Amino acid sequence: xxxYLSQESxxxxxxxxxxxxxxxxxxxxxxxxxxxxxxxxxxxxxxIPSSIEKHIQLNKIFxxxxxxxxxxxxxxxxxxxxxxxxxxxKLFLEIxxxxxxxxxxxxYVIEYENEFFLKELKCLKLN
Numbered sequence: 001x002x003x004y005l006s007q008e009s010x011x012x013x014x015x016x017x018x019x020x021x022x023x024x025x026x027x028x029x030x031x032x033x034x035x036x037x038x039x040x041x042x043x044x045x046x047x048i049p050s051s052i053e054k055h056i057q058l059n060k061i062f063x064x065x066x067x068x069x070x071x072x073x074x075x076x077x078x079x080x081x082x083x084x085x086x087x088x089x090k091l092f093l094e095i096x097x098x099x100x101x102x103x104x105x106x107x108y109v110i111e112y113e114n115e116f117f118l119k120e121l122k123c124l125k126l127n
Contacts, residue, residue: 001034001035001036001109001121002034002035002036002107002121003035003036003038003091003093003107003121004035004036004037004038005038005105006029006037006038006039006040008039008040009027009029009038009039009040009041012040012041012043013041013070013095013103013105014102014103016043016072017072017095017097017098017102017103020072022072022073023043023045023070023071023072024043024044024045024047024048024069024070024071024072024074024078025041025042025043025044025045025048025069025070025071026041026042026044026048026058026062026066026068026069026070027041027066027067027068027069027070027091027093028040028041028042028062028065028066028067029065029067030065030067031067036067036068036091036107036109038067038068038091038093039065041070042058042062047078047081048069048071048078048081048082050081052086055086066090067090067091068090068091068092068093069082069087069090069091069092069093070092070093070094070095071092071093071094071095072095072096072097072103073095073096073097074094079092079094079118082110082118083110083116083117083118084116085112085116087110088110088111088112088116089109089110089111090109090110091107091108091109091110092107092108092109092110092118093105093106093107093108094106094107094108106120107120107121108120108121109121
C-alpha cells in the first residue's frame, strides 16, 4: 500500500509547516487498489474533531471523498483518538515539522486485528 500526494496537497502541507506546527485536518481524495490518492487537504484546527456525526457531515460535504486525516507532530494521545471502528481503513499522515526544511511525512493506515493499530505504509509517493 502506498500514498500519492497531489501537488496542491503537498504545497498546502508545506505552507502549513511554515505557518503552524500544530495543525491537523482531513485528507480529501480516493483510494484505488492499494493506493491512496490525496487530492487536497482540509485543515481544521489543532485537533481532529472526535464527533462521528461531524465526520459524517464533512464526508457528505466532500462527496464521500474523506479518506483520512493528518496531524503535525502528533502525540500518542492524538493518535489514540483515531483507533476506533469508524476510522478503520482510513489513512493517517503523521507530519514531523521542520521550519527549515520540507516536513517529513509518515503514512499509516488504521487497521484492526484483535485491537486497533496504526500500520505504517512502506512507500510515500510525492508528485
